[in-house]
């Protein structure tokens with residue numbers, strides 16, 4: 006790839022899992038307003054919803070990690086947390102009883118490490134919630150697991166509850182990289198979880214890999230990918246390492262000189278992209294690859310692919326309800342995030358309150374821009390209203406000159422060479438970012 010382009014476009018940029026992005030949420034709802042948005046979102050005849058449950062616990066800290074975690078080997082934290090999440094769920098059902106009738110199409114368990122919970126506690130939590138809901142006949146239930154902390158018996162419980170999708174945190178197989186990120190995970194551990202999941206009937210296995218980690222080299226990344234291909238996951242998330250040490254202090258534990266940057270980092274991505282494509286994977290969106298037999302690819306082909314706080318999903322639902330510390334919900338017209346501090350979250354929910362940290366009521370313009378960014382992230386193109394197209398054309402002129410995008414009237418199309426610059430291209434539609442250019446560092450680099 007052209008090194009001039011990399012130098013030019015490697016600027017701080019959001020990942021656009023929401024629009025407006027969280028730092029630009031401004032119009033927070035009151036509790037009753039938030040509940041009204043939720044009620045409205047599921048009032049249609051064929052309404053459906055998705056749920057996200059956040060389990061923040063991990064036994065050890067991976068130094069690169071940007072997620073909301075609570076690190077402890079003391080498993081006595083499990084029960085109070087399950088009580089708090091159950092209480093939050095009950096609170097929603099008490100306020101919005103119709104929620105228990107609406108079809109639950111998707112459930113995602115994320116973290117942290119959801120399999121930090123014992124099998125019995127996992128069963129307890131899922132039972133408390135799913136027994137009171139109208140679960141779809143073809144549910145899409147998925148979980149993020151850390152293979153070092155996942156037993157076959159965990160997977161058996163998940164299958165009992167209808168889980169068919171599993172995402173394994175792999176990151177990198179190289180021992181030196183693993184040492185620096187404090188994550189010793191053998192190939193055999195990853196293979197065992199993959200084999201167990203497949204033998205139990207999970208029909209989609211995803212691996213999370215990261216490029217840009219300390220001391221990764223072209224050679225080490227090639228090897229990691231070769232090992233990945235041996236296990237042939239159905240999906241691969243190949244994330245750009247987000248270096249945000251001003252938010253995540255543990256990222257200061259390795260020296261910045263060890264981080265591949267700019268052109269060097271982009272080359273690692275290109276190695277991955279080439280190897281994945283050579284081996285039957287298609288790039289379906291930002292950082293994501295899928296085999297053509299996987300549901301995500303099929304959904305991409307049908308033009309149904311959706312992206313939300315949980316990542317890429319096969320369908321769009323009317324509501325995403327996030328439960329647990331720091332969890333984000335989305336009613337389509339309003340965002341809502343829970344307290345990020347565990348003790349505060351538990352205290353508020355156990356007192357029968359909603360543990361709101363912040364939210365944002367979307368304006369008409371927000372919704373329009375959000376849909377456009379969603380189209381770009383799932384279809385590589387978007388058709389804009391003429392007045393908006395005029396503004397965006399102007400803003401993205403330089404990217405057009407560099408052949409990263411092209412226009413067919415008011416349709417903006419990302420070219421093959423433009424795909425790695427999706428975050429930069431989305432910035433052209435991000436009116437909020439342009440209104441209030443950030444005064445402090447908030448986003449990781451685009452490349």
Ligand SMILES: C[S@@+](CC[C@H](N)C(=O)[O-])C[C@H]1O[C@@H](n2cnc3c(N)ncnc32)[C@H](O)[C@@H]1O
Nearest residue numbers: 069070071072116117150151174213244246247
């Ligand atoms: C919440 S973690 C759950 C995975 C599970 N706890 C594990 O470690 O196996 C989800 C994924 O986010 C990605 N991730 C975490 N921190 C990141 C960072 N700083 N930059 C890019 N990706 C990151 C990792 O690939 C990770 O597998």
Ligand code: SF4
Nearest residue numbers: 063066067070116117
């Ligand atoms: S990568 Fe996974 S296991 Fe490691 S700290 Fe983050 S959430 Fe926990």
